[in-house]
Amino acid sequence: xxxxxxxxxxxxxxxxxxxxxxxxxxxxxxxxxxxxxxxxxxxxxxxxxxxxxxxxxxxxxxxxxxxxxxxxxxxxxxxxxxxxxxxxxxxxxxxxxxxxxxxxxxxxxxxxxxxxxxxxxxxxxxxxxxxxxxxxx
Amino acid sequence: xxxxxxxxxxxxxxxxxxxxxxxxxxxxxxxxxxxxxxxxxxxxxxxxxxxxxxxxxxxxxxxxxxxxxxxxxxxxxxxxxxxxxxxxxxxxxxxxxxxxxxxxxxxxxxxxxxxxxxxxxxxxxxxxxxxxxxxxxxxxxxxxxxxxxxxxxxxxxxxxxxxxxxxxxxxxxxxxxxxxxxxxxxxxxxxxxxxxxxxxxxxxxxxxxxxxxxxxxxxxxxxxxxxxxxxxxxxxxxxxxxxxxxxxxxxxxxxxxxxxxxxxxxxxxxxxxxxxxxxxxxxxxxxxxxxxxxxxxxxxxxxxxxxxxxxxxxxxxxxxxxxxxxxxxxxxxxxxxxxxxxxxxxxxxxxxxxxxxxxxxxxxxxxxxxxxxxxxxxxxxxxxxxxxxxxxxxxxxxxxxxx
Numbered sequence: 001x002x003x004x005x006x007x008x009x010x011x012x013x014x015x016x017x018x019x020x021x022x023x024x025x026x027x028x029x030x031x032x033x034x035x036x037x038x039x040x041x042x043x044x045x046x047x048x049x050x051x052x053x054x055x056x057x058x059x060x061x062x063x064x065x066x067x068x069x070x071x072x073x074x075x076x077x078x079x080x081x082x083x084x085x086x087x088x089x090x091x092x093x094x095x096x097x098x099x100x101x102x103x104x105x106x107x108x109x110x111x112x113x114x115x116x117x118x119x120x121x122x123x124x125x126x127x128x129x130x131x132x133x134x135x136x137x
Numbered sequence: 138x139x140x141x142x143x144x145x146x147x148x149x150x151x152x153x154x155x156x157x158x159x160x161x162x163x164x165x166x167x168x169x170x171x172x173x174x175x176x177x178x179x180x181x182x183x184x185x186x187x188x189x190x191x192x193x194x195x196x197x198x199x200x201x202x203x204x205x206x207x208x209x210x211x212x213x214x215x216x217x218x219x220x221x222x223x224x225x226x227x228x229x230x231x232x233x234x235x236x237x238x239x240x241x242x243x244x245x246x247x248x249x250x251x252x253x254x255x256x257x258x259x260x261x262x263x264x265x266x267x268x269x270x271x272x273x274x275x276x277x278x279x280x281x282x283x284x285x286x287x288x289x290x291x292x293x294x295x296x297x298x299x300x301x302x303x304x305x306x307x308x309x310x311x312x313x314x315x316x317x318x319x320x321x322x323x324x325x326x327x328x329x330x331x332x333x334x335x336x337x338x339x340x341x342x343x344x345x346x347x348x349x350x351x352x353x354x355x356x357x358x359x360x361x362x363x364x365x366x367x368x369x370x371x372x373x374x375x376x377x378x379x380x381x382x383x384x385x386x387x388x389x390x391x392x393x394x395x396x397x398x399x400x401x402x403x404x405x406x407x408x409x410x411x412x413x414x415x416x417x418x419x420x421x422x423x424x425x426x427x428x429x430x431x432x433x434x435x436x437x438x439x440x441x442x443x444x445x446x447x448x449x450x451x452x453x454x455x456x457x458x459x460x461x462x463x464x465x466x467x468x469x470x471x472x473x474x475x476x477x478x479x480x481x482x483x484x485x486x487x488x489x490x491x492x493x494x495x496x497x498x499x500x501x502x503x504x505x506x507x508x509x510x511x512x513x514x515x516x517x518x519x520x521x522x523x524x525x526x527x528x529x530x531x532x533x534x535x536x537x538x539x540x
Contacts, residue, residue: 034537035483
């Protein structure tokens with residue numbers, strides 16, 4: 001199966017690879033997936049006092065589409081408010097990267113990682129975790 | 138050196154130019170039907186097929202009459218297994234095979250289960266080899282066929298075929314082997330090995346695709362298989378259908394070249410394979426899969442822990458290899474062969490198979506080593522699991538949200 005140009009581009013030049021201090025109160029960390037399934041994503045956001053995501057980093061164990069999905073997610077997150085970030089839908093990622101049906105689970109995982117990072121941030125700051133509408137798995 | 142480098146010779150091999158040359162006349166002016174007995178066009182084709190039969194027979198130590206040409210190893214597997222089941226059903230209905238077989242064998246057995254066969258799927262040991270005691274314990278009076286592959290397509294381990302056939306014969310069963318990966322690569326002798334039926338194909342040994350053969354023993358014992366395709370009664374009634382003369386000529390030539398060059402080629406390829414394998418297994422957290430003593434000379438299967446196989450192959454973009462990772466296929470399950478060895482799913486996802494071949498050069502292997510190391514390091518820099526491993530976190534203690 002050939003990859004789309006956009007997947008190749010993100011895969012070759014992944015944005016925002018790295019690690020934020022997970023113990024910092026302004027950082028939310030989402031770790032989703034499982035090694036047995038062949039995908040694990042860790043996505044982190046750093047949020048300022050105005051509820052704006054000022055930094056985002058990822059590391060992903062997985063196929064090219066999983067790496068590209070998480071790279072794209074970090075790109076989209078930066079500059080968004082936490083509330084705006086909650087609205088990112090996995091199908092937006094599918095569309096942007098032209099993922100084939102067999103790779104849709106990569107985008108689902110990226111959406112889960114975003115929400116899980118936001119919830120980690122919320123809990124750290126004394127807020128209720130947002131109930132996630134659906135489990136995709 | 139041309140890029141990309143082909144290191145997937147267990148999937149298929151390039152056609153040897155000498156094989157192509159032998160085949161070409163049979164596409165054009167020597168186009169006759171080998172079954173046309175009444176004119177020169179037919180005679181020329183028949184002569185070519187007979188000569189090819191000799192070349193094939195010589196490679197595996199049998200007589201010409203024991204070779205049934207087919208469209209490939211999958212058809213030969215089907216014909217051998219289904220044909221024996223049908224022919225010997227008065228004697229019993231039990232078949233023994235192993236879990237690491239090719240799908241052409243496993244799915245054929247599953248099909249026969251629906252028709253009343255009892256099939257035992259033996260597990261293999263951690264190194265991929267059959268446990269002979271388990272095999273013996275599984276034999277019953279109803280066992281008509283033991284079908285176990287010669288060399289494995291994913292990890293290259295070579296089964297103790299002589300010992301397996303001795304056990305099968307002790308209980309009065311036939312022994313069949315799918316030797317697609319072994320014939321032409323290592324010495325295979327149907328008499329020394331006690332083989333009653335054997336499937337193999339041309340395109341794994343530098344011949345063309347679409348042609349293979351089933352060896353069917355004619356003496357001690359005389360083995361019969363029921364035809365699975367009805368028609369003109371070609372191939373002694375066992376496989377109807379106009380013979381693929383150019384393909385058969387190619388298979389014959391490929392067998393002849395393998396017979397003449399196998400010893401030297403195996404030595405050269407195992408040298409290159411060892412070089413590749415020892416360099417890559419020096420990397421931290423990399424593991425060689427399968428028995429390293431009893432195996433084909435040209436295969437290395439290595440797991441690079443904490444990186445995922447498909448992602449890794451994308452980074453090795455100048456190398457054509459394959460992975461046991463799920464993502465390479467439509468299913469999300471990683472390789473059943475690697476899982477049969479007891480490999481955890483994450484190691485199975487992290488595996489890469491390197492298949493060397495006749496046209497692989499040392500320069501290509503040197504390039505492959507550097508390219509793979511770079512790709513593994515790059516992917517590990519991206520891997521949260523690698524980072525956690527480096528921090529000393531026990532990944533097995535984490536509660537993963539399996540999806």
